[in-house]
Amino acid sequence: MASYILALDQGTTSSRAILFDSAGRVCGSEQAEYPQIYPQPGWVEHNPEAIWESQLGVAQRLLQNKGVSANEVAAIGITNQRETAILWDKRTGESVGNAIVWQDRRTSPLCEQLAMQGYADLFRSKTGLPLDPYFSGVKIRWMLDNIAGLRERAERGEIAFGTVDSFLLWRLTGGRVHATDVSNASRTLLFNIHTLDWDDELLAILKIPRSLFPEVKPNSHLFGETEASLLGASIPIGGMAGDQQAATFGQACHLSGMAKNTYGTGSFLLLNTGAEARTSANGLLTTVAWRLGDTTTYALEGSVFITGAAVQWLRDELQIISSAHEIEALAARVPDSGGVYFVPAFAGLGTPYWDAHARGAILGLTRGVSRAHIARATLESVCYQSRDVLDAMQADAAQPLTELRVDGGMTRNNLLLQLQADTLGIPVVRPVVTETTALGAGYLAGLAVGFWKDTDEIGAQWSAERVFEPTTTADEREARMRGWHRAVERARNWTE
Secondary structure: OOOEEEEEEEOOOEEEEEEEOOOOOEEEEEEEEOOOEOOOOOOOEEOHHHHHHHHHHHHHHHHHHHOOOHHHEEEEEEEEOOOOEEEEEOOOOOEOOOEEOOOOOOOHHHHHHHHHOOOHHHHHHHHOOOOOOOOHHHHHHHHHHHOOOHHHHHHOOOEEEEOHHHHHHHHHOOOOOOEEEHHHHOOOOOEEOOOOEEOHHHHHHHOOOHHHOOEEEOOEEEEEEOOHHHHOOOOEEEEEEEHHHHHHHHOOOOOOOOEEEEEOOOEEEEEEEEOOOOOOOOOOEEEEEEEEOOEEEEEEEEEEOOOHHHHHHHHHHHOOOOOOOHHHHHHOOOOOOOOOEEEOOEOEEOOOOOEOOOOOEEEOOOOOOOHHHHHHHHHHHHHHHHHHHHHHHHHHHOOOOOOEEEEOHHHHOHHHHHHHHHHHOOOEEEEOOOOHHHHHHHHHHHHHOOOOOOHHHHHOOOOEEEEEOOOOOHHHHHHHHHHHHHHHHHHOOOOO
């Protein structure tokens, strides 16, 4: 009898593998970082081989270190950084170049050109997304236009496209399966979220052959089996979902009106809207949350591009901390940020601004500002950006949220979550299991093979570890937000 579900969590800066038991508890995990590639300002790339090798390596190491055989694993669930685009040769499986990462802004001119041609409303009505460099479709077009000979190979049907989930699935199955799930497909700018199919009109506008694209499946589905040589035996791959949809599922936000915020490289707040693909009037994305059987669930999403990545910047570039976890103690040395605001718009601004030309700025500096003030301003920037998203979300939903469920690596930081509660004015709830992205992928895989019965059983496993109650007054909150919005205006439209 198989005792475990194996979740593969392929993130922007690292790959992880986590084992879960039938109670949804973490039984072991492994993680490996891999290189970030910055060819020029505004460009971000990954080597697909580094993604593959790191993800396979942590899975192999986890099973070996825990003494778990592949036969004890009921199924594999895959979750991933979403909009990152990879093209590879269908015959050899070799990538044709580096992956273009979701943070990359090189396609800003193309997006602006499409908007000037009057296509913005068409793309939004079909895909729920704005014309922004964030999404995969414009990255595919860039590669076809700029990699020598690639368009001709693509038009001959020799090239495959995939987001990271699809690339991993191809490699895990030895090239037998070219598929993706509805949540990842819904982030490409090319998938009609109403018909649940690739949209020929949008493909024609972007001049992308349909032959590149994977088959789209529900999130809980038997996608295929791993090559036996990779992990010691064949294991069913039963679930796939983009990281933020997986985290929403893992947080048991299964009912309309429930919301979660994940704090990772960026931060992403999703509100379950049930069977309705609700159009936003406030800069939110309309996205597919998941599809189980014949039932599709939608969500509104707010996307903050840089949160945890700002802490990494303090560590790697400014070198004012030597590890990410040090920021909490450093920021706690001062009672406030001393009037400093940090707008971490390294990759532009997402919800609700959608400004690809914004760039990072630190404002309010005086001679008395210390690295502790900058550390605290960094944590506050995470909270302010999430507040902007929540305000947009509540305006669209026309109903106030009474609590926010949170997860992701940054939620180990108690100071951050207290600042978040103070900024939002509602309780912030941290669950017992904060690895909810991997857990969500695991749940989807487990449902496909009968490891769990239904979402009611899954929902009963969720429990709170700590609730952070707001301690500031409404006047204090709003004064800080006014300062934040002044800072944002100074960072916007910086590049020409």
